[in-house]
Amino acid sequence: MTAPATGRLRRRVAVRGTVQGVGFRPYVHRLAVDLALAGFVGNTANGVLIEVEGPADDVVRFCALLPEQAPPLASVTGVGWEDLPATGTADPFTIRSTDRSTGRTQLPPDTATCADCLRELADPADRRHRHPFLTCTHCGPRFTIATAMPYDRSATTMAGFPMCPACAREYGDPVDRRFHAQPVACPDCGPRLSLIPADGTGVRPARDAEALARARELLTAGRIVAVKGVGGYHLACDASDARAVAALRDRKERGGKAFAVMCADLATTERIAVVSAAERAELISARRPIVLLRRRTPADGLHLADQVCPGSPHVGVMLPYTPVHTLLFGLPGDPPGPRALVMTSGNRSGEPIVTDDEEALTRLAGLADAWLAHDRPIASPCDDSLLRVRADGTAQVLRRSRGYVPRPLTLPVPVRPALAVGGDLKNVPCLGEGEHAWFGPHIGDMGDLATLEAARRAEDRLTRLTGVTPGLVAGDRHPGYHSTGWARRRASELPGGTPRLVQHHHAHVASAMAEHGLDGTTRVIGVAFDGTGYGDDGTVWGGEVLLAGYTGYRRFARLSPAPLPGGDAGVANPCRLALARLWAAGLPWEAHLPSVTACTEAERVVLGRQLERNLACVPTSSMGRLFDAVSSLVGVCHRAGYEAQAAMELEAAAARARDADARAYPFDCVPGRGALANGWDIDPAPLLHALLADQRRGTPASVLAARFHRGVAGAVAEICGHARAATGLTTVALTGGVFANSLLEEMSAARLAADGFTVLRHGEVPPNDGGLALGQLMVAATGGPATHHETE
Numbered sequence: 001m002t003a004p005a006t007g008r009l010r011r012r013v014a015v016r017g018t019v020q021g022v023g024f025r026p027y028v029h030r031l032a033v034d035l036a037l038a039g040f041v042g043n044t045a046n047g048v049l050i051e052v053e054g055p056a057d058d059v060v061r062f063c064a065l066l067p068e069q070a071p072p073l074a075s076v077t078g079v080g081w082e083d084l085p086a087t088g089t090a091d092p093f094t095i096r097s098t099d100r101s102t103g104r105t106q107l108p109p110d111t112a113t114c115a116d117c118l119r120e121l122a123d124p125a126d127r128r129h130r131h132p133f134l135t136c137t138h139c140g141p142r143f144t145i146a147t148a149m150p151y152d153r154s155a156t157t158m159a160g161f162p163m164c165p166a167c168a169r170e171y172g173d174p175v176d177r178r179f180h181a182q183p184v185a186c187p188d189c190g191p192r193l194s195l196i197p198a199d200g201t202g203v204r205p206a207r208d209a210e211a212l213a214r215a216r217e218l219l220t221a222g223r224i225v226a227v228k229g230v231g232g233y234h235l236a237c238d239a240s241d242a243r244a245v246a247a248l249r250d251r252k253e254r255g256g257k258a259f260a261v262m263c264a265d266l267a268t269t270e271r272i273a274v275v276s277a278a279e280r281a282e283l284i285s286a287r288r289p290i291v292l293l294r295r296r297t298p299a300d301g302l303h304l305a306d307q308v309c310p311g312s313p314h315v316g317v318m319l320p321y322t323p324v325h326t327l328l329f330g331l332p333g334d335p336p337g338p339r340a341l342v343m344t345s346g347n348r349s350g351e352p353i354v355t356d357d358e359e360a361l362t363r364l365a366g367l368a369d370a371w372l373a374h375d376r377p378i379a380s381p382c383d384d385s386l387l388r389v390r391a392d393g394t395a396q397v398l399r400r401s402r403g404y405v406p407r408p409l410t411l412p413v414p415v416r417p418a419l420a421v422g423g424d425l426k427n428v429p430c431l432g433e434g435e436h437a438w439f440g441p442h443i444g445d446m447g448d449l450a451t452l453e454a455a456r457r458a459e460d461r462l463t464r465l466t467g468v469t470p471g472l473v474a475g476d477r478h479p480g481y482h483s484t485g486w487a488r489r490r491a492s493e494l495p496g497g498t499p500r501l502v503q504h505h506h507a508h509v510a511s512a513m514a515e516h517g518l519d520g521t522t523r524v525i526g527v528a529f530d531g532t533g534y535g536d537d538g539t540v541w542g543g544e545v546l547l548a549g550y551t552g553y554r555r556f557a558r559l560s561p562a563p564l565p566g567g568d569a570g571v572a573n574p575c576r577l578a579l580a581r582l583w584a585a586g587l588p589w590e591a592h593l594p595s596v597t598a599c600t601e602a603e604r605v606v607l608g609r610q611l612e613r614n615l616a617c618v619p620t621s622s623m624g625r626l627f628d629a630v631s632s633l634v635g636v637c638h639r640a641g642y643e644a645q646a647a648m649e650l651e652a653a654a655a656r657a658r659d660a661d662a663r664a665y666p667f668d669c670v671p672g673r674g675a676l677a678n679g680w681d682i683d684p685a686p687l688l689h690a691l692l693a694d695q696r697r698g699t700p701a702s703v704l705a706a707r708f709h710r711g712v713a714g715a716v717a718e719i720c721g722h723a724r725a726a727t728g729l730t731t732v733a734l735t736g737g738v739f740a741n742s743l744l745e746e747m748s749a750a751r752l753a754a755d756g757f758t759v760l761r762h763g764e765v766p767p768n769d770g771g772l773a774l775g776q777l778m779v780a781a782t783g784g785p786a787t788h789h790e791t792e
Contacts, residue, residue: 424476543621556722730758740766
């Protein structure tokens with residue numbers, strides 16, 4: 001109820017959204033004081049509660065301005081109020097202590113150091129000059145230091161650092177930029193750095209400024225330093241030092257997978273990469289993600305070591321986002337040092353990121369020559385986020401973590417309280433209740449018990465910070481997934497005791513639908529292309545076209561299956577996948593073919609017997625495996641050292657020849673048989689015939705790769721046309737890890753749009769398995785079927 005704007009008025013205002021840890025209470029205080037209003041503001045478990053009293057016109061003006069002038073990190077999702085009897089008080093407006101009752105509010109993500117703090121960091125006259133933990137209300141750690149909600153210093157890992165009198169004055173001064181900034185500290189009372197050398201390095205331990213100076217010296221000398229950040233440790237080395245990069249790659253057993261690079265500033269970034277306006281905006285945003293950029297060839301005076309991103313036309317770059325990073329690159333007057341550092345996750349390959357200091361000394365032993373540590377604990381591990389920017393300026397997030405988590409996503413339909421555990425690759429759990437879903441940070445691949453335990457801890461932390469108590473657990477249908485076992489064990493603790501297991505590609509499509517705000521009343525044509533997903537028939541799916549909503553789906557089309565020799569273990573050998581594809585298409589293994597020559601004679605003999613006798617050959621409709629096979633057929637990649645290597649190198653080859661011609665290799669879309677009698681098969685045999693014919697004519701591999709990409713995009717458009725003719729559906733969702741391929745996604749979306757389709761592409765939610773849990777949540781928590789076969 002709103003009173004007329006006359007006389008004196010007292011109003012209670014409840015604000016919901018990301019309004020804690022972002023300077024919202026100080027902002028409210030300043031606004032109320034400016035309008036000479038009495039009352040108070042305080043944090044509650046549901047957000048911020050305000051009572052204001054004064055002339056009615058001023059109270060009404062206060063409520064109008066409140067959401068419009070909020071601090072930059074705040075996100076107001078709702079404002080409600082009720083009018084109360086005026087008390088006549090003229091007492092000053094105050095900030096009250098936090099209400100500890102139960103409820104829910106939204107904690108902000110960690111954000112990069114703001115411009116004001118950077119100026120203080122570099123100012124010799126400022127008392128926080130060179131302070132490695134400089135922060136204020138508008139920047140710094142939030143999610144990674146929070147241990148509980150509501151967000152106050154006592155509920156963070158800063159609780160063990162009592163404020164000195166100077167910091168306490170700033171913290172309590174309503175006009176100060178650090179008013180109620182929970183991580184506030186200074187050199188007199190804050191966390192401290194330490195440099196811990198590895199045994200036998202001859203380096204002396206150091207503290208504070210000397211620790212940073214020594215770390216810079218080590219990096220300049222080609223050493224590897226484990227650097228503790230806000231969400232975990234990085235392993236850092238000079239990105240221009242070929243020996244240092246090679247040593248890091250060897251020690252971490254990284255294979256050929258690209259490293260991320262942190263550049264000192266934007267100018268340095270532009271020396272090694274081509275940066276568009278949209279990419280620049282992402283690089284300097286408060287989120288500070290890793291942005292995939294096109295490498296500048298040749299580089300402008302700063303040459304990255306070839307081993308940073310071998311064979312890739314792109315380099316992943318981020319800018320400094322903590323004072324420690326800024327100081328590692330040096331302030332004016334410091335000795336020269338590296339301007340670009342490899343910054344890769346502080347872990348051994350396949351393990352979760354290291355956050356604990358004692359654990360870092362053991363788990364990173366043999367990898368690092370020294371540790372640049374500090375004594376502020378990390379409450380929640382959080383890896384760097386990764387994205388690419390499309391030609392149209394929109395972003396596609398490929399790893400959603402630091403800078404995004406735990407910001408909620410708004411759901412198109414309300415869901416019951418639920419936990420979705422995701423899959424085994426790129427694992428990210430997700431909690432949902434009502435109209436919101438919260439992704440946890442990136443966990444990684446569940447290859448061992450350490451990663452599974454990390455995922456369980458992430459769930460526990462996310463539950464505490466969001467206040468969601470799951471009554472339902474969702475997971476993947478793959479019977480052998482570690483995540484499925486986790487879902488079963490977690491569900492056994494709840495009434496009913498059974499998880500909702502969601503088909504992998506249905507979850508991908510539901511994830512895209514949810515991100516785009518579809519309520520599920522109308523189905524979409526879901527094109528779900530990835531490497532692997534457990535199918536309803538027990539085979540490996542991955543080239544799927546589904547007619548899907550949240551409550552069910554029908555498999556309308558698939559890539560024609562081929563044997564997967566050796567199952568998942570065979571994925572590391574694209575040359576074998578190529579020969580299996582040729583065998584399935586009835587094509588001979590001609591001696592001149594790159595895939596044939598890449599396999600040893602013994603391999604070919606064993607593989608031939610496997611295929612003839614159907615031994616250890618699971619049928620797969622995976623589009624990801626077709627990309628691997630073609631990568632080998634054209635001579636690009638025969639052995640893969642990391643996930644998607646063959647497909648990524650094929651994309652890079654195709655990009656070099658995308659404008660060479662407009663030819664596209666043909667697929668044959670034919671009516672399906674058996675279980676797919678009401679659907680279609682997308683047969684690549686004609687494509688393989690045409691590709692091999694061009695190869696005999698000496699067509700370059702890059703041209704072959706580009707024609708293959710156009711062929712896949714053409715097949716997507718053709719099969720979606722058949723689906724529209726059969727159903728009248730006109731919305732297509734492109735989803736699954738294969739659509740992280742920017743060239744394929746761009747070509748497919750353009751063809752579909754030209755044919756009159758509405759095309760849904762992923763943005764903030766990754767298209768790969770990092771976005772899988774959102775789809776699981778939507779299918780399970782909106783009442784979708786459980787473990788039985790779903791059809792419509």
